[in-house]
Amino acid sequence: MNSSMEGDLRRALHRVEAPGGFVDRVMSSLPHKSGRSRFWLAAVAAGVAILGTFGIEQRRYEHRMVAEQEQQRLFFALSLASEKVDHAMSRANVRLQRSAPDITIDMGERGRL
Amino acid sequence: VACRIVLPYGRAASLEAKIDIEGALVRAKAGSRTGFSDLVSEHQSLVFSVAYHFLQNSALAEEIAQDIFLDLYRNIGKIESAAHLTFWLRRSTTNRCIDQSRKLAYRTEVPISDTLHPVARSDGRDMLLGESVRLQVAKLPEWQRAIVILRFQEDLDPVEIANLLNLPVNTVKSRLYRALGTLRQALERKKRVRA
Numbered sequence: 001m002n003s004s005m006e007g008d009l010r011r012a013l014h015r016v017e018a019p020g021g022f023v024d025r026v027m028s029s030l031p032h033k034s035g036r037s038r039f040w041l042a043a044v045a046a047g048v049a050i051l052g053t054f055g056i057e058q059r060r061y062e063h064r065m066v067a068e069q070e071q072q073r074l075f076f077a078l079s080l081a082s083e084k085v086d087h088a089m090s091r092a093n094v095r096l097q098r099s100a101p102d103i104t105i106d107m108g109e110r111g112r113l
Numbered sequence: 114v115a116c117r118i119v120l121p122y123g124r125a126a127s128l129e130a131k132i133d134i135e136g137a138l139v140r141a142k143a144g145s146r147t148g149f150s151d152l153v154s155e156h157q158s159l160v161f162s163v164a165y166h167f168l169q170n171s172a173l174a175e176e177i178a179q180d181i182f183l184d185l186y187r188n189i190g191k192i193e194s195a196a197h198l199t200f201w202l203r204r205s206t207t208n209r210c211i212d213q214s215r216k217l218a219y220r221t222e223v224p225i226s227d228t229l230h231p232v233a234r235s236d237g238r239d240m241l242l243g244e245s246v247r248l249q250v251a252k253l254p255e256w257q258r259a260i261v262i263l264r265f266q267e268d269l270d271p272v273e274i275a276n277l278l279n280l281p282v283n284t285v286k287s288r289l290y291r292a293l294g295t296l297r298q299a300l301e302r303k304k305r306v307r308a
Contacts, residue, residue: 005293005296005297005300006265006293008242008243008246008300009246009250009261009264009265009296010265010268011242011243011246012242012243012244012246012247012250012265013162013166013246013247013250013261013262013265013266014162014266015158015159015162015266016158016161016162016165017157017158017161018157018158018160018161018175018178019171019175022153022157022161022175022178022179023150023153023154023157025179026153026157026178026179026182026183027146027149027150027153029179029183030146030149030183030186031186
């Protein structure tokens, strides 16, 4: 009796196939990317954004440093040139005073020229 | 070349098919949708049948089966092997069915139309008996029903069922014994009424 009922149970509870198109319905309900891929995609995107921002800032900083160095060189060159002009004018003044003591060059005029 | 091997608990399986499931699992874990689709094809009858026999409602069983496979897709990285996959599917489906059954109080409400679902492939007498047995199984309390389905549909022994449902083996044995007693009484009563 027992084994007969167990046999009946086995026959009654055999596996049945899911309705047609079940696999397609499951596959169409899945998200396009798995959670794990999405996480890695987001992590890579964040990494690229951080590196990009850092790179841009680094280039700006380097450009600023180069510009400041150029500016310092320019100021140095201008001050050298200014000293040379002063020196030349004072020598010319000395020579002029020797040859024509009544004529002098006003050094203050240079700034206005 | 397909060769057949005999697995424990008297179940035979094709070695070729087993390799395919492992292969499909590896591909699915690597993100392949065709790999995952192969896994669904291979295990759809397991999941759908447990849900169908538990709830005796084809639409609800399909809905639960779809949810289970969606869950599997999300957790595919945690699945270690084909055997673990089968274990995971059986456990998830049984737990989901128990929850669903409690929500809907299915013990007392079994749709007549669904009990006559044309999935049984047998002759008229067997079909009637099968329907009668399924109907009585659907009336069992949730845990007894789960144990009976896992025992007779999935051919699991009480130790495997205990492991799957996180229950002591003796609890499984006593619930199975009680369930069989209830079913025997109900089926004998039915036979007497018919006679």
